[in-house]
Amino acid sequence: MKFLTFLSICLLSLNVSALTPDSKGCPAHSVMCSGSASSMSGLYLEGANQTMPPQKFDGMETNEERRWSQTKLIFGLGFGVAGVLWAMPESVTNWEKDGDNTLVKRWWDNVSHGPVWDEDDWYINYIGHPYFGGVYYQVSRKSGYSPMESTYYAFLMSTFYWEYGLEAFAEIPSIQDLIVTPLGGALYGEWAYQTEKEIIANGGVALGSETWGSVSLFLLDPVDSIGESINRLMKDDIIHTGYMQFHQDSRFGDASMPPVEDDQFFGVQLTFVMQI
Numbered sequence: 001m002k003f004l005t006f007l008s009i010c011l012l013s014l015n016v017s018a019l020t021p022d023s024k025g026c027p028a029h030s031v032m033c034s035g036s037a038s039s040m041s042g043l044y045l046e047g048a049n050q051t052m053p054p055q056k057f058d059g060m061e062t063n064e065e066r067r068w069s070q071t072k073l074i075f076g077l078g079f080g081v082a083g084v085l086w087a088m089p090e091s092v093t094n095w096e097k098d099g100d101n102t103l104v105k106r107w108w109d110n111v112s113h114g115p116v117w118d119e120d121d122w123y124i125n126y127i128g129h130p131y132f133g134g135v136y137y138q139v140s141r142k143s144g145y146s147p148m149e150s151t152y153y154a155f156l157m158s159t160f161y162w163e164y165g166l167e168a169f170a171e172i173p174s175i176q177d178l179i180v181t182p183l184g185g186a187l188y189g190e191w192a193y194q195t196e197k198e199i200i201a202n203g204g205v206a207l208g209s210e211t212w213g214s215v216s217l218f219l220l221d222p223v224d225s226i227g228e229s230i231n232r233l234m235k236d237d238i239i240h241t242g243y244m245q246f247h248q249d250s251r252f253g254d255a256s257m258p259p260v261e262d263d264q265f266f267g268v269q270l271t272f273v274m275q276i
Contacts, residue, residue: 066240067143067153070223073239074139074157077226082166107169114173115163125176126184133158133185134192138221141193142243147186154189155182192220 118125136157140150158181163173199206199213199220206213218225227239 063144067140069240070139073227078166103169110168110172115175116172118174129177129181130184130188133181134189137185137189139223151186154185158182196220
């Protein structure tokens, strides 16, 4: 139920995002309309203000700044999701609501008695939680961190922010969730990261449709998409969004960026070979 509730909130934000045009009158995620999307898959995904050159996250300081910005957004979204779940019937969420205990006492009792093997439905434990783990993973991965570093970030967020944090106010931490969320999230998150890059490289089209492309980009990384929607609504770059941009070479990035001379260019070229 946690998974379905979060997706409902995400889809509501998607509707706002899709109906909120940018400064060019283009709907959100419209790579074809923007006219300045990166020709290299995944080096940059534009944020709210598409009339400006792409923002460049080119160092550890700004790298961490983007991740921390989106982490704070997750905190806010988490409290919203927890509030919705708390308002729902216990029969739906399995969250105990003992009016005789204060929130702090309930949290301490749950933390001190866990973790335990929970009895949630299989789709919550093995679909919903890996999805959430992938959302955490994407926040770090798209900030320029390695798969291992992003897995560690997903572990910290799923363990201390959710299992022993917000969710512990309502139920005892779960053994399955502590394992499945970060590990399943890393597997799903890397797939989502690569898939998102492919969609962007394809002009924002998925399954032959820009609409499916927009929906897919949102579901692959709802935190980034919600951040973009907030920026558009507030008309300011409150949330750092988009991909880490590693350099300004127009051969690999946005064509509007100034090219870098060959003797100044440095980087890493990765080649993936799949044998069947």
